Amino acid sequence: MKIVLTGVKPTGILHIGNYFGAIKPALLLAEEYEARYFIADYHALNVVKNASELRGAIRGIAAGWLAAGLDPEKVIFYRQSSVPETFELATILAAFASKGLLNRAHAYKAAVQRNIERGDDGDAGINMGLFTYPVLMAADILLFGADLVPVGRDQVQHIEMAQDMAKSLNFNYKKDLLKIPEALVRDEVAVVPGLDGRKMSKSYGNTIPMFSSSAALRKLIMRIVTNSQGVDEPKNPDDSQIFTLYKLFAAEPEREALAARYRAGGMGWGEAKEELFRVMDAELAPLRERYDAFMSEPERLDAILRAGAEKARHIASRTVEHLRSAIGIAL
16 A cells, blocks of 8 residues: 655644645545654744744644544554654755755745845845755655655645655665655645635634634634625625635535525625534534543643654664665664
């Protein structure tokens, strides 16, 4: 069976965009492939430098994925930091990653460009964690022999860089020491609109958290930006972010019925938002209950992640042991 691997950075609260863009697709992939999913806590250090904030975010991510249906008996679910072999492999890969390759990383280039636009030195404020991010990500992937890594089209470069490092190492030692992964590009994943109509993103501040209380969820939905059309005017459901969100949660008959009401007129935006709240809360309420239960038992969360790390290290240690022998480190 092929292996699928993905990681999630604990840099904020899970929101609806994460649910439909990452979590639900990953859970479906776990039914078809051997899945290895991890919390990329060392990657988060580039952004989160407050210990209690990071600790809470790690547990929040773990609780969120488990609440959404991840089964730790079927998926190897672990913290990146609990697998030290990751960092040994990153050190090895660094010897096969040219500076020119890392110079071309999108995140690094964007940071440099922002500095230049502000009139600063290109590398002002850029740490080595950001610059070497692709090396650590390659180690995350290559350590576990991943065949497929689900990514958006804008993230394909990370997989290409991992391929480049693996091929360079394999070529040098004339052996297939590391499996060459492939990007699993998910164009079919829905773009989830935020409160302002733009793509839901923490950077835009337009998110709807997955585990808000019912009251908070309703309040957020009522803030969704709409146009000035009156109650009696027919409305195009295809142009409404309210309806776009509704389609993600509602069954087909409900979607068709509400679309017909949009087109017929006689329904205001307030009523449309109430319908959206109804279907969203129906799906999210049981997830919220499970999430709250996990968050109330941090020891249970930690135990699940430790168990996953033990499984992960069993695989990782074999990879590193094999590499150590091949590259001449093991005598």
